[in-house]
Amino acid sequence: FWAAQKARDLLSIDWDESNAFKMSSQDIVEQFKAIADTDGVLARDEGSIEDAIATSEKILQAEFEFPLLAHAPIEPLNCVVQWSGDRCRMWSGTQQQTTDQAGAADILGIALKNVEIVTLLAGGGFGRRASTDYAREAVHIAKALGPSEAPVKLLWTRDDDMKAGMYRPLNYHRMRAGLDASGNIKAWQHSLVGQSIAAQTKPAWIENGVDAMSVNGAHNWLYDIPNIRVETHSPELPIPVLWYRGVGATHTVYSVETFIDEIAALAGRDPLEYRLDMLQAEPRMAAVVRMVAEKAGWGSLLEANQGRGIAICKLRGTYLGQVAEVSVHNDGAFSVDRVVTAIDCGLPVNADVIRAQMEGGTGFGLSSTLGDAITLRDGYVEQDNFDRYALLRISQMPEIDVHIMPSSAAPSGVGELAPMAVGAAVA
Numbered sequence: 219f220w221a222a223q224k225a226r227d228l229l230s231i232d233w234d235e236s237n238a239f240k241m242s243s244q245d246i247v248e249q250f251k252a253i254a255d256t257d258g259v260l261a262r263d264e265g266s267i268e269d270a271i272a273t274s275e276k277i278l279q280a281e282f283e284f285p286l287l288a289h290a291p292i293e294p295l296n297c298v299v300q301w302s303g304d305r306c307r308m309w310s311g312t313q314q315q316t317t318d319q320a321g322a323a324d325i326l327g328i329a330l331k332n333v334e335i336v337t338l339l340a341g342g343g344f345g346r347r348a349s350t351d352y353a354r355e356a357v358h359i360a361k362a363l364g365p366s367e368a369p370v371k372l373l374w375t376r377d378d379d380m381k382a383g384m385y386r387p388l389n390y391h392r393m394r395a396g397l398d399a400s401g402n403i404k405a406w407q408h409s410l411v412g413q414s415i416a417a418q419t420k421p422a423w424i425e426n427g428v429d430a431m432s433v434n435g436a437h438n439w440l441y442d443i444p445n446i447r448v449e450t451h452s453p454e455l456p457i458p459v460l461w462y463r464g465v466g467a468t469h470t471v472y473s474v475e476t477f478i479d480e481i482a483a484l485a486g487r488d489p490l491e492y493r494l495d496m497l498q499a500e501p502r503m504a505a506v507v508r509m510v511a512e513k514a515g516w517g518s519l520l521e522a523n524q525g526r527g528i529a530i531c532k533l534r535g536t537y538l539g540q541v542a543e544v545s546v547h548n549d550g551a552f553s554v555d556r557v558v559t560a561i562d563c564g565l566p567v568n569a570d571v572i573r574a575q576m577e578g579g580t581g582f583g584l585s586s587t588l589g590d591a592i593t594l595r596d597g598y599v600e601q602d603n604f605d606r607y608a609l610l611r612i613s614q615m616p617e618i619d620v621h622i623m624p625s626s627a628a629p630s631g632v633g634e635l636a637p638m639a640v641g642a643a644v645a
Contacts, residue, residue: 219373239456240597243388247283250390250411250453258409258449259427261437265445270405274396278484280477282393284412284469286592287386287462288379290607293341295374295383297356301326303365306333306357311340313348321350322357344582345461349384380607381599384460385592387413387432391473396445401485403496405445408436410470413459414452427452431461435470435638440503440532441478441496457594463582464637467531472587475529475642490516490528502562503530506539506623510560513621514541523547524555529642535630537562540580542616542643554584554616554644559636561620564627572632573620579636580618585610587641 241249271277298309299322306326312318315335323330340347356372363370374383389412396405414429423429428450430437437448462468482492490511497504507530511517516526523546530539543556559576566572589608593600601607 223375238597241455242595242597243285243593246388246455246594247390250388250451251281251392253411253451253453254390254392254409256451258411258451260447261428261430261433261450262446262448264447265405267405267407267445267447270445271394271396271407274405275399276397276401276484278395278397278477278481280391280393280473280480282389282391282469282473282476284389284391284472285590286388286457286594287468287586287590288383288592288601288607289342289344289346289386289460289462290376290380290590290604290609291340291342291344291346294376295346295352295379296372297353298369298371299356299360300367300369301357301360301365302367304328304332306360307336307369308333308353308356309336309338309369310353311338311343311347312353313340313343313345314350317350318353321354325354325357326361344463345465346379346384349460351384376604377602380592381602384458386462386468387415387457387459389469391469393473393477395477395481397481397485401487403441403443403481406443406447408448408474409451410436410449411451411453412469413455413457415459415461415465417452417454418459419461429466432466433470434465434533435467435531436474438532439474440500440530441493442499443496463579464634467533467634467638468583468586468641471529471531471638472642472645475531475639476645479527479645488517493528493530503532503537503539506530506537506560506562509621509623510539510541510558513560513619514543514556514558516541521545527643527645529639531635531639533631533635533638535564535628536632536635538635538639540636540639540643542640544644553614554588556617556619557584557640557643558619559621560623561632561635562623562625562627563632564625564629566622566625567629569622572622575632576620576636577618579634580640581610581615583637583640584614584616584644586637587644588614 394407416423416429482489
């Protein structure tokens with residue numbers, strides 16, 4: 219690998235950029251803001267939002283911008299392919315064996331049953347290894363070299379993946395809420411602008427113009443609000459985007475839960491009690507809120523420079539609540555000291571796995587909240603390694619307490635919830 223990389227570094231390439239995508243991140247944000255001024259595709263529309271806004275005692279508005287994010291697995295992308303003519307073996311820590319197998323069979327012109335996938339443990343995936351780009355490239359190289367018993371190994375450098383890989387889409391949210399005289403939310407309007415991952419990967423998943431993964435956490439939440447409108451815009455850009463652990467809810471839950479806190483402050487209400495008032499028809503979620511509040515000591519005294527925040531979410535039948543304890547320092551910086559998690563995932567099958575997912579997912583979500591960002595300048599990615607793409611350091615990792623609610627309900631998933639909620643709890 220070292221010799222191949224050094225040889226590649228010696229190449230002098232003159233690129234024709236006459237038709238290249240040359241926008242910078244801020245250009246895209248400004249374009250998205252203009253798009254938000256137009257009518258989008260309705261993902262949810264209940265009640266009469268115009269009448270409710272017009273008769274509200276107070277109105278609060280907010281905007282949220284979310285950058286492109288790289289998956290940044292610690293182990294770079296890699297794949298080994300052995301093509302003997304009528305058979306192909308692939309060794310890979312892949313998340314998509316089915317599509318890797320189909321891709322290899324198509325490229326080599328052999329039967330699907332003659333492609334064997336040897337699945338290895340992956341040093342991080344987070345959705346990145348759900349793409350077949352690097353695996354297909356390895357198969358193309360093997361095909362170019364011709365049938366052989368000698369395997370081909372492809373390794374992408376971290377620079378390769380960070381500068382020319384797949385990203386969580388850049389997103390812009392515009393929100394508006396109307397409150398009645400008692401401070402209750404009577405109107406909720408939410409407009410989202412961002413690339414559709416399904417449009418690039420699974421177009422059949424788009425229904426009536428709505429990519430459900432783009433709006434997950436924004437259109438299917440649990441709060442009892444009579445007038446709701448959620449609309450989505452999916453502009454097409456040549457930036458390659460892909461699922462990222464938590465997918466759309468990594469930004470929708472942040473915007474929804476942070477906005478709820480701002481509304482509660484405007485109403486002069488405790489943010490936890492404010493949520494419970496809107497969850498009376500959702501007993502499982504309300505029970506999770508009460509448990510996480512109890513375990514976190516919600517309402518107990520803190521130091522003068524400390525605060526607590528709460529966020530909740532639901533995904534695939536699982537209910538999650540997180541409370542973050544944060545210290546603000548004299549220089550204006552802050553640290554996350556403790557994160558308390560309560561989860562109702564039905565019958566807990568393996569408590570150790572549930573805790574591990576909550577701990578690892580919390581670290582992953584904190585990383586994207588506190589430091590990560592992929593930025594474009596004139597179409598080029600500015601980050602190429604961990605010196606410019608700041609992953610969470612060990613010294614930044616908070617104490618994490620996980621509490622699993624006993625349940626006899628059917629087991630449900632736990633893999634993506636913590637990255638969805640922790641950023642909002644910190645905010």
